[in-house]
Amino acid sequence: xxxxxxxxxxxxxxxxxxxxxxxxxxxxxxxxxxxxxxxxxxxxxxxxxxxxxxxxxxxxxxxxxxxxxxxxxxxxxxxxxxxxxxxxxxxxxxxxxxxxxxxxxxxxxxxxxxxxxxxxxxxxxxxxxxxxxxxxxxxxxxxxxxxxxxxxxxxxxxxxxxxxxxxxxxxxxxxxxxxxxxxxxxxxxxxxxxxxxxxxxxxxxxxxxxxxxxxxxxxxxxxxxxxxxxxxxxxxxxxxxxxxxxxxxxxxxxxxxxxxxxxxxxxxxxxxxxxxxxxxxxxxxxxxxxxxxxxxxxxxxxxxxxxxxxxxxxxxxxxxxxxxxxxxxxxxxxxxxxxxxxxxxxxxxxxxxxxxxxxxxxxxxxxxxxxxxxxxxx
Amino acid sequence: xxxxxxxxxxxxxxxxxxxxxxxxxxxxxxxxxxxxxxxxxxxxxxxxxxxxxxxxxxxxxxxxxxxxxxxxxxxxxxxxxxxxxxxxxxxxxxxxxxxxxxxxxxxxxxxxxxxxxxxxxxx
Numbered sequence: 001x002x003x004x005x006x007x008x009x010x011x012x013x014x015x016x017x018x019x020x021x022x023x024x025x026x027x028x029x030x031x032x033x034x035x036x037x038x039x040x041x042x043x044x045x046x047x048x049x050x051x052x053x054x055x056x057x058x059x060x061x062x063x064x065x066x067x068x069x070x071x072x073x074x075x076x077x078x079x080x081x082x083x084x085x086x087x088x089x090x091x092x093x094x095x096x097x098x099x100x101x102x103x104x105x106x107x108x109x110x111x112x113x114x115x116x117x118x119x120x121x122x123x124x125x126x127x128x129x130x131x132x133x134x135x136x137x138x139x140x141x142x143x144x145x146x147x148x149x150x151x152x153x154x155x156x157x158x159x160x161x162x163x164x165x166x167x168x169x170x171x172x173x174x175x176x177x178x179x180x181x182x183x184x185x186x187x188x189x190x191x192x193x194x195x196x197x198x199x200x201x202x203x204x205x206x207x208x209x210x211x212x213x214x215x216x217x218x219x220x221x222x223x224x225x226x227x228x229x230x231x232x233x234x235x236x237x238x239x240x241x242x243x244x245x246x247x248x249x250x251x252x253x254x255x256x257x258x259x260x261x262x263x264x265x266x267x268x269x270x271x272x273x274x275x276x277x278x279x280x281x282x283x284x285x286x287x288x289x290x291x292x293x294x295x296x297x298x299x300x301x302x303x304x305x306x307x308x309x310x311x312x313x314x315x316x317x318x319x320x321x322x323x324x325x326x327x328x329x330x331x332x333x334x335x336x337x338x339x340x341x342x343x344x345x346x347x348x349x350x351x352x353x354x355x356x357x358x359x360x361x362x363x364x365x366x367x368x369x370x371x372x373x374x375x376x377x378x
Numbered sequence: 379x380x381x382x383x384x385x386x387x388x389x390x391x392x393x394x395x396x397x398x399x400x401x402x403x404x405x406x407x408x409x410x411x412x413x414x415x416x417x418x419x420x421x422x423x424x425x426x427x428x429x430x431x432x433x434x435x436x437x438x439x440x441x442x443x444x445x446x447x448x449x450x451x452x453x454x455x456x457x458x459x460x461x462x463x464x465x466x467x468x469x470x471x472x473x474x475x476x477x478x479x480x481x482x483x484x485x486x487x488x489x490x491x492x493x494x495x496x497x498x499x500x501x
Contacts, residue, residue, distance in 0.1 A: 024412075035414075036414060040414045041415040041440060303418040330417045332440060359436070
């Protein structure tokens with residue numbers, strides 16, 4: 001989804017810091033966001049081996065508050081959000097009535113009657129509108145707080161020690177905070193924070209939600225504390241290769257309104273067992289069209305990567321495409337090309353030999369399980 | 379490494395260093411910066427004929443694919459094997475060790491001066 005060209009450019013509260021750091025910028029859903037600071041490969045490796053600092057202030061935050069907020073989200077989204085505990089987070093989907101995906105989101109339960117829904121920047125208006133509409137029969141209110149919430153992520157194996165040592169950030173029991181858990185904290189004792197052990201890189205890490213006016217101070221405190229531990233600011237280019245290696249979908253690439261969750265490997269996200277109706281239920285129960293393609297991982301040798309929209313074939317020459325790549329790159333961590341692609345079900349089994357048309361040359365590829373990269377568990 | 383002001387340029391962000399009838403060709407720092415970290419370079423074979431304005435190679439970064447256009451008609455005298463082996467040279471030294479090909483030519487087309495190129499990229 002793209003904004004019209006007449007939309008004024010939007011800037012993160014951290015923009016001046018990025019400019020001072022020499023970042024290159026890219027338009028992302030109407031926002032001017034850092035694509036890289038110096039080297040996207042160096043930023044990628046820093047996140048895998050030490051830590052990276054990401055500005056995600058463009059993302060959308062929508063609050064759903066009220067006695068029936070959980071029920072409203074059970075109806076509005078694919079998962080059973082009423083079942084998560086206070087302090088817990090859950091990955092979920094906003095489905096179309098036709099069963100396709102309108103956005104993927106993370107929902108945090110921040111209080112008994114309080115949920116924070118974090119959506120993609122490009123889908124902010126749509127998600128806010130749909131939540132407002134879908135929640136209207138329930139006793140709750142929906143507030144689009146995106147303009148009043150900034151988001152900083154620290155990702156990588158050294159995230160915990162850096163966050164723990166950063167003066168000014170006060171949060172209890174950081175080390176014990178589980179994956180997909182969040183708790184409130186403070187910056188300099190007065191400013192409220194939400195600190196979550198979530199991320200989009202395949203590494204351990206945290207996401208910090210705060211007011212825009214204190215975001216620069218938090219960013220600089222983290223950057224200063226982490227500098228000796230290998231922390232670097234990291235742009236959207238490295239974020240994209242990191243999430244690709246981790247097999248995480250990106251809305252607009254792997255997910256769209258024509259793709260059913262099950263086709264994208266997200267069948268587990270849809271809680272068909274939950275009581276009551278939810279938007280998209282009937283279509284999901286009927287299932288995707290019989291000829292719907294399914295998302296697979298592709299691995300290749302050499303250095304030439306298949307990229308988004310490249311065709312996938314089942315033979316070295318001739319024939320019609322059996323699939324299409326949605327994201328692809330030369331994996332910085334693994335050193336060989338990787339891609340996610342939607343392919344005909346007949347060619348989706350792990351080990352299936354396929355061919356990627358790289359600008360006129362077909363290169364050998366093999367269907368492999370996702371994710372491509374998984375961090376070593378401690 | 380030549381001074382940037384002494385090189386000539388194309389609108390496709392190549393630089394050209396002319397020495398007699400040999401032109402050394404690379405991509406500009408501006409182009410390398412826009413591409414991001416270069417991870418793969420595909421260059422034309424030595425001895426192959428190239429025509430001005432046609433695609434003769436590829437420069438891939440983690441994020442995107444850039445095409446190498448021949449700035450002149452001629453024959454490839456040399457391709458930079460060092461850059462094929464170490465594509466990061468395109469980023470670290472685009473006007474020096476990151477050169478791409480040397481082309482023997484007979485006629486030099488009109489190219490951009492450093493000032494004209496800087497105006498083109500808005501610097």
